[in-house]
Amino acid sequence: MAWLTASQALAALGVQPQTLYANVSRGRIQAKPDPQDPRRSLYKSEDVKRLAGRKAGRRTVANVAAEAIGWGDPVLPSSISTIADGRLWYRGRDASALAVTSTLEQVAALLWETDGIAFPLPAHAVHLPDRPLEAAMVALARRAATDLPAYGRSRAVLIAEASGILADVVAAMLGADNAGLPVHIRLARLWQAPAAEDCIRRALVLLADHELNASTFAARVAASTGAPLSAGMLAGLATLTGPLHGEAYLSVQALARSAQAAGTEHAVRESLAQGRAIPAFAHPLYPMGDERARALLEQFKPGPVYQEIRAVTELLTGEQPNIDFALAAMTDAFALPPPAPVILFAIARSVGWIAHILEQQSMNQLIRPRARYTGPPLSMT
Secondary structure: OOEEOHHHHHHHHOOOHHHHHHHHHOOOOOEEEEOOEEEEEEEEHHHHHHHHHHHHOOOOHHHHHHHHHOOOOOOOOOOOEEEEOOEEEEOOEEHHHHOOOOOHHHHHHHHHOOOOOOOOOOOOOOOOOOOHHHHHHHHHHHHHOOOOOOOOOOHHHHHHHHHHHHHHHHHHHHOOOOOOOOHHHHHHHHOOOHHHHHHHHHHHHHHOOOOOOHHHHHHHHHHHOOOOHHHHHHHHHHHHOOOOOOOOHHHHHHHHHHHHHHOHHHHHHHHHHOOOOOOOEOOOOOOOOOHHHHHHHOOOOOOHHHHHHHHHHHHHHOOOEOHHHHHHHHHHHOOOOOOHHHHHHHHHHHHHHHHHHHHHHHHOOOOOOOOOOOOOOOOOO
């Protein structure tokens, strides 16, 4: 992979430094610290050439739309969260700063723009499931089949319903024990990991929303049809289960096992030699490092194998760990259940999905992109 210095990138683009930095912050150009001088950055040559080509030729509406879908320009207005200056912001507030003291329930109130969140107790007995994600999907599917569509109902009614849906999701995944306590305390008690309670709380806050990610976009598409809140939630949860999204931690855990078996440097080098990026390192929207990962990793000492993976990968690639690495390292450090990262993701991101669903339904506008046809020539015969 070729990298350019700032002067080379500026010459290729024909822009001022602030424009280059803006393209980096928006994820259009990947950047990394210069191994020879960490105070300087290098810029991915392929990204610079692509942008230079776009600048030279006129961008059609179709090209703009296609580029926006893949880590490109914003495609929907939203006041919920954004990534700017290398940090994640919830309604104008720094998510990392909120994670210092806030609970997920408090962040839900912020994102939903309400004074407080009251989660009702389960209406019936809920048993601890063997497969938490499956249990959550079943609970949402049952509700989606009978809940009323969202259109034509007041925001106050929808927020009350959303509180009940979130309570059902949490109960489906965690059981009904300690149902009146904050979610991070329930998780710490369920996992018998009191030492992890504060890190769990911080992780939930940092995961609550992340702009227009894949699962949130899926939830908003469902919401744009007027579907019930629970249906939008189900769309988000189904999308979260992909290995490129909420289950990215599985690749990190697999790398850790390989590192333990064959040695960390060998495992990392082997992956790179095969042309595979090291999982859970780098993030297109955080060219200088994922602030969420940094905020979480500062709160505990990762186990030896995760420390080694981080050190070797940063040395060989110049990339820094993202939130998926931090969640996997936290799971290992506190001996949490192996699927803890995706459970944390699903519960926390449910808060963000609801905020986006409420916002999308207030727009009363169907999301309906067009496809760029690439099939056989059209024939009238």
